[in-house]
Amino acid sequence: MFTAFTPRSASAYQRINVETSMHTMDQHQLVSLLLDGLLQAVATARGALARGDVQTKCGSITKALRILEEGLMTALDREAGGEVAANLEAVYDYALRRLIQANARNDDTMLQEVSRLIEPIVQAWKEMKNNSHEASQIAQLVPAEA
Known part of the structure; x- marks a missing residue:
């Protein structure tokens, strides 16, 4: 009747959940x-890297590279984004190169550098969402002029 729980089946449900969520979330949530x-x-x-687990290190760096290349860099609107998009593209490109070097050299300092480059972007992105949410709430309180 029922089969035992397996990590493979849980993974399939998680993948379906992620794919379904991606269709219902806005672009801001996706970038976040x-x-x-x-x-x-x-x-x-x-x-x-600290544990000496080469396979996990390589897999994780590959995942980070794919997120940068296939997700964040392709999501940039270079026309509408202007200078901000160009600056983000330069940061993402630099992070890509540092990740590749960190992988080849087993260099934790380079991995730390990438985290330090991306963290302010994450914070600014979250603040931007909070500010736009607050602005829309305030706009709802202000009566429309007749």
């Missing part, structure tokens, strides 16, 4: 998830 995932992947790589 990508940024958080990037920091998490770098942190996992750092832990694996």
